[in-house]
Amino acid sequence: MTAINDVTDLTVDGDIGVLTVDSPPVNALSANVRDGLATGIAAAIADPAVRAIVLVCAGRTFIAGADISEFGKPPRGAAFPEVQAAFENSPKPIVAAIHGTALGGGLEMALVCHYRVAVASAKFGLPEVKLGLLPGAGGTQRLPRLVGAKAALDMVATGKHIGAKAAAAAGLIDAIVDDLQGGAIEFAHRILAESLPLTRVRDKPVLGVEDGMFDAYRAANAKAFRGFEAPAANIACIEAATTLPFDEGIAFERKRFVELMSGLQSKAQRYVFFAERQANKVDGLDPDAPLLPVGSVGIIGAGTMGGGIAMNFLNAGVPVTIVETRQDALDRGVATIRRNYDNTAAKGRITAADVDARMGLLTPTLDLDTLSAADLIVEAVFENMDIKKEVFGKLDRIAKPHAILASNTSYLNVDEIAAATSRPESVIGLHFFSPANVMRLLEVVRGAKTGGQVLATAMATAKTIGKVAVVSGVCDGFIGNRMLGQRQQQANQLIVEGALPADVDRVLFDFGFPMGPFQMADLAGLDIGWSAETSKGATIRDRLCEAGLRGQKNGHGFYDYDAQRNRTPSPVAEKIILDYAAERGVNRRQIDDAEILERCLYPMVNEGAKILEEKMAQRASDIDIVWVNGYGWPVYRGGPMFWADSVGLRTIADKLAHYGIEPASLLTRLANDDKGFTGAV
Ligand code: 3HC
Numbered sequence: 001m002t003a004i005n006d007v008t009d010l011t012v013d014g015d016i017g018v019l020t021v022d023s024p025p026v027n028a029l030s031a032n033v034r035d036g037l038a039t040g041i042a043a044a045i046a047d048p049a050v051r052a053i054v055l056v057c058a059g060r061t062f063i064a065g066a067d068i069s070e071f072g073k074p075p076r077g078a079a080f081p082e083v084q085a086a087f088e089n090s091p092k093p094i095v096a097a098i099h100g101t102a103l104g105g106g107l108e109m110a111l112v113c114h115y116r117v118a119v120a121s122a123k124f125g126l127p128e129v130k131l132g133l134l135p136g137a138g139g140t141q142r143l144p145r146l147v148g149a150k151a152a153l154d155m156v157a158t159g160k161h162i163g164a165k166a167a168a169a170a171g172l173i174d175a176i177v178d179d180l181q182g183g184a185i186e187f188a189h190r191i192l193a194e195s196l197p198l199t200r201v202r203d204k205p206v207l208g209v210e211d212g213m214f215d216a217y218r219a220a221n222a223k224a225f226r227g228f229e230a231p232a233a234n235i236a237c238i239e240a241a242t243t244l245p246f247d248e249g250i251a252f253e254r255k256r257f258v259e260l261m262s263g264l265q266s267k268a269q270r271y272v273f274f275a276e277r278q279a280n281k282v283d284g285l286d287p288d289a290p291l292l293p294v295g296s297v298g299i300i301g302a303g304t305m306g307g308g309i310a311m312n313f314l315n316a317g318v319p320v321t322i323v324e325t326r327q328d329a330l331d332r333g334v335a336t337i338r339r340n341y342d343n344t345a346a347k348g349r350i351t352a353a354d355v356d357a358r359m360g361l362l363t364p365t366l367d368l369d370t371l372s373a374a375d376l377i378v379e380a381v382f383e384n385m386d387i388k389k390e391v392f393g394k395l396d397r398i399a400k401p402h403a404i405l406a407s408n409t410s411y412l413n414v415d416e417i418a419a420a421t422s423r424p425e426s427v428i429g430l431h432f433f434s435p436a437n438v439m440r441l442l443e444v445v446r447g448a449k450t451g452g453q454v455l456a457t458a459m460a461t462a463k464t465i466g467k468v469a470v471v472s473g474v475c476d477g478f479i480g481n482r483m484l485g486q487r488q489q490q491a492n493q494l495i496v497e498g499a500l501p502a503d504v505d506r507v508l509f510d511f512g513f514p515m516g517p518f519q520m521a522d523l524a525g526l527d528i529g530w531s532a533e534t535s536k537g538a539t540i541r542d543r544l545c546e547a548g549l550r551g552q553k554n555g556h557g558f559y560d561y562d563a564q565r566n567r568t569p570s571p572v573a574e575k576i577i578l579d580y581a582a583e584r585g586v587n588r589r590q591i592d593d594a595e596i597l598e599r600c601l602y603p604m605v606n607e608g609a610k611i612l613e614e615k616m617a618q619r620a621s622d623i624d625i626v627w628v629n630g631y632g633w634p635v636y637r638g639g640p641m642f643w644a645d646s647v648g649l650r651t652i653a654d655k656l657a658h659y660g661i662e663p664a665s666l667l668t669r670l671a672n673d674d675k676g677f678t679g680a681v
């Protein structure tokens with residue numbers, strides 16, 4: 001074996017040169033790896049004993065892409081296109097041996113090899129679009145030459161991965177092998193024995209081009225791509241591959257890549273990529289400390305949240321016992337879970353056997369004592385402190401020692417809940433978002449006495465069930481709802497002062513949210529927390545409920561809904577708003593879109609600053625991860641704190657003061673020092 005550099009070596013096995021990249025964690029194409037590939041391939045070509053070459057990676061995966069942490073920094077090391085040219089033009093055949101994930105630049109590397117083999121578990125994709133980019137190393141020009149225009153279009157525009165079987169069927173790989181390196185060497189011998197050609201993907205034609213396919217694709221995906229710049233650029237590149245000669249296509253791709261790379265959207269999306277991984281790291285916790293076991297889960301309450309929470313664990317193969325107080329509520333909850341699974345199966349995303357397996361892991365019961373066997377118990381009963389204290393008091397007697405006792409409360413004080421037990425160190429908040437089986441965010445609420453091992457286990461468990469976990473301290477509404485409260489307060493004031501609900505909703509929708517606050521209120525139900533007996537018409541929402549407007553559930557709210565749920569602003573709601581304002585002597589005025597946006601979002605940023613000051617969030621980027629994953633903040637704007645940095649904190653502090661809101665001291669300090677929250681803009 002010859003060491004090429006500290007991440008690459010070359011071994012000669014008979015007449016096959018095996019070039020191995022070993023750059024943990026994911027063999028990303030850092031300067032070092034590119035240097036190793038350039039020097040290694042030259043050495044293999046120069047070695048007269050070598051007749052064919054295998055490119056393989058050590059560790060958990062083939063090359064997972066360009067090294068994203070190098071983006072935006074001055075170039076170092078061998079240029080990637082030159083490395084690729086050396087492979088593609090090699091006079092000796094090269095076989096890429098793929099395991100794990102061949103993603104982005106990793107797949108683009110495999111595409112300049114003459115053949116590709118993979119183990120059955122390997123995955124392939126060009127996920128650059130998720131980073132606000134496009135495959136900038138020939139991926140958009142080579143992929144359609146192997147798999148056809150249609151399949152390539154979908155892969156680059158959505159960033160979806162495909163498995164080895166699909167890749168083989170599509171022509172992306174030449175064989176599936178059992179033993180990665182052995183199979184690749186065998187394949188190389190076959191190339192030599194059968195004198196197979198040195199196939200360069202670039203020389204192949206693009207197949208499967210149909211008239212109008214690109215416009216049809218754009219139209220079909222307009223909703224999913226709304227606001228994003230990268231999907232359109234990816235589509236344009238595949239289209240270019242069908243009309244331009246290869247080298248011109250590469251130039252076209254390069255130009256679009258550079259444009260995206262220098263834009264704010266990609267910067268935001270790359271920031272979110274790292275922020276998400278950072279969020280999982282908890283200050284002061286030893287990442288290698290042993291975790292508590294989570295082999296079985298108990299859930300209390302089979303309502304909206306309890307059912308969704310249960311599904312997360314069932315999906316991950318963890319047995320769940322779900323407890324209710326009444327048989328009808330239990331039956332309803334279980335039926336909802338089954339219906340959700342049946343719907344997923346009907347869409348072909350899971351099999352009927354999966355549904356049975358998951359339902360088979362669920363034990364419904366009315367007997368709380370059954371939870372004595374559970375490692376983790378999640379309480380999802382009504383949002384009422386007395387009820388929660390009673391439940392936790394009982395759990396304290398029932399649960400086994402070291403079981404984790406979690407509450408899904410949205411607002412209540414986790415320390416007070418913990419105090420209802422004799423083991424507050426075992427108590428934690430696990431705040432799931434609705435629908436809990438779909439939303440990726442999990443706020444992990446660290447109480448004053450929550451134990452380190454309990455917290456670490458909660459973070460690891462979140463990962464197991466596919467959630468993005470963010471640690472929050474104990475405060476009203478934690479990170480997300482606390483900030484949402486500021487936005488809602490401003491939205492409510494804006495409609496009294498002169499805006500209409502549809503104006504506020506439109507501005508926030510255009511900013512990139514999936515819907516505005518009044519649409520959201522209609523969707524959730526205007527009568528949540530409202531009671532006819534105690535209602536005194538103190539708020540617009542009270543008055544809407546008093547007038548029988550309940551939101552989407554009865555077809556009337558801030559909007560009227562038809563049978564297809566199309567909405568039009570409600571004249572009844574508008575009159576209620578105007579009367580309410582008139583009673584208060586408000587002289588309604590024209591409010592422009594800029595003011596709506598600033599007043600809805602700047603106070604949220606201000607609250608985020610307070611959350612940071614109070615150390616309720618570990619870092620500004622955690623706040624951004626909460627908003628991107630829990631509240632539909634457009635990922636291409638990075639989250640409220642990143643966005644605030646891009647606007648400029650001076651502007652935000654001044655505008656807050658202009659609107660009569662005192663800027664948080666952290667915000668003022670950073671603005672005065674000309675700094676940002678994230679250091680990423
Ligand atoms: N560059 C730099 N670091 C990367 C990286 C990359 N492409 N991919 C992953 N990492 C780092 C992560 O930040 C993480 O670091 P940490 O341990 O310090 O937090 C570590 O590798 C492990 O990553 P994950 O925690 O995500 O590990 P998983 O096993 O869950 O997932 C993965 C592995 C599927 C490879 C996932 O990391 C992933 O999807 N990576 C990004 C792949 C990608 O987007 N590639 C395209 C890059 S852009 C490109 O190639 C441009 C080209 O066209 C020119």
Ligand code: NAI
Nearest residue numbers: 301302303304305323324325329380381382383409410434
């Ligand atoms: P829900 O009303 O749909 O369900 C609560 C269920 O708990 C009911 O089925 C009820 O019968 C059951 N229950 C009440 N007391 C019980 C007891 N002592 N033992 C067993 N079961 C009992 O309420 P939802 O919406 O599921 O909320 C549950 C919790 O989740 C609340 O704390 C809420 O704040 C929180 N939450 C709600 C979100 C939402 O969007 N609905 C989002 C995030 C958190």
